[in-house]
Amino acid sequence: MEKLNGLRCRECGRRYPATPVHVCEFCFGPLEVDYRYDTLQTIVTRESIAAGPPSMWRYKDLLPVEGDVAVGHHVGFTPLIRAQNLADELGCREVWVKNDSVCHPSWSFKDRVVAVAVTKAKEFGYDTVACASTGNLANSVAAHAAEGRLKSYIFIPADLEQGKVLATLVYNPTLVAVHGTYDEVNRLCSEIADKYRWAFVNVNFRPYYSEGSKSYGFEIIEQLGWRAPEHIIVPCAGGSLITKIWKGIKELKTLGLIAGPVTTKMHAAQAAGCGPIVTMIRNDTDVLVPVRPNTIAKSLAIGNPADGYYAYKAVKESGGYGAHTTDEEIVEGMLLLARTEGIFTETAGGVTLAAAKKLIEAGVIQRTESIVICITGNGLKTPDALYDRLEAHVKIKPSLSAFDRALADLKSHAT
């Protein structure tokens, strides 16, 4: 059964067949996958989803994959945790953490988008995938390319530290380090994507790739028992994740799968040092002013986000808001989540938790309402954010008496 109408320009509405194209030839607007919801209505039910695998592919009917899943069979369906310790600390009643810090295989939500993009690449007969990335995306593309036995090219700025690329290099991609300013590297990669017949996951495959993020939203709703929460706080870089979570929730509503009304407010979380989307929301303007990123939250450091306008629209449409967080607050957020729930998230998670705390304290989010905090990446990837901040509490010689003394000391300090 045909479930796709093809692609559609988000700006002028022109239609395109479902091929690897990403911008409208007429207005240069971004293209988006267009589904036949009337067809989907007849095949997608809560039961059909529940009968699917414990992965993002239980929602395959609502993703743009038409053939078999090629890679990333175990991506997604990550834990949604009732975070009571955190709720107590924040003085809230109902707090949930959607934990993609343990997303298989590369420990961030990017596995969701990449699994769709690489599966699509195989579907379209490509033998090479590519991306330009300094972090999570590179890890995930290299991992999924290895699994799919595809060649992969990963482009990075030449000044990136070796340590940052180890978790990519291990999968044996071709790593291309480009000398030049960020702007030059960015533009070169766009030209390469244009010239070579490769599946550049976030360029020519972007319409398919970005749909993978909807699964994050689908899972939240299903795991809450097909109920929409009152608030979802989402970390934003390019602005795609928050846009697609919102799209996913609206799709479930359209298909009649959500119990009760959807009163969910989507809130954007960004670092103060790179917060152009939150600035739009707070200034209540649809004009995005690009910034030069300066923050420890490297995985959110996109100064001129392609989906900034759509992220703003999703937030406004849902009645949500946004918060900027300082580097200090980001680290405190990471430590708070680790201390209360035993979850070690990366800086992006610190941003989200710190933003949630601010929105609660400002009264934007009521303490009696249901809150979902989106944790999208793993802390073991960004340990440098915590260097100089944590150290062993006790250092002793290897003798029992030394330990006895140290323990007594600790206890006296604690009281």
Place this chain on the structure above:
Amino acid sequence: MPRIRVRLTFPPEQIQQPIVYHLVKDFDLIPNIRRAEVKADYGWMALELEGDEGALERAVAWLKGRGVQVDPIERDVIVP
């Protein structure tokens, strides 16, 4: 002839400047504007520029020198 698709973001002081005119006159480029938005203190333009390679490079450098941000049409190609 080589072509590039770029998105220009203008700072307030450049909004009223005849930028496109200079691209044609000084660099011999053929601009094809697809979408743009210009407000009192801010503006952007998505366009295709056609010309010879050296001229395209020089034009991009000239734009940047005037404080105009030049991004590929996709903007965030490098993703963290």
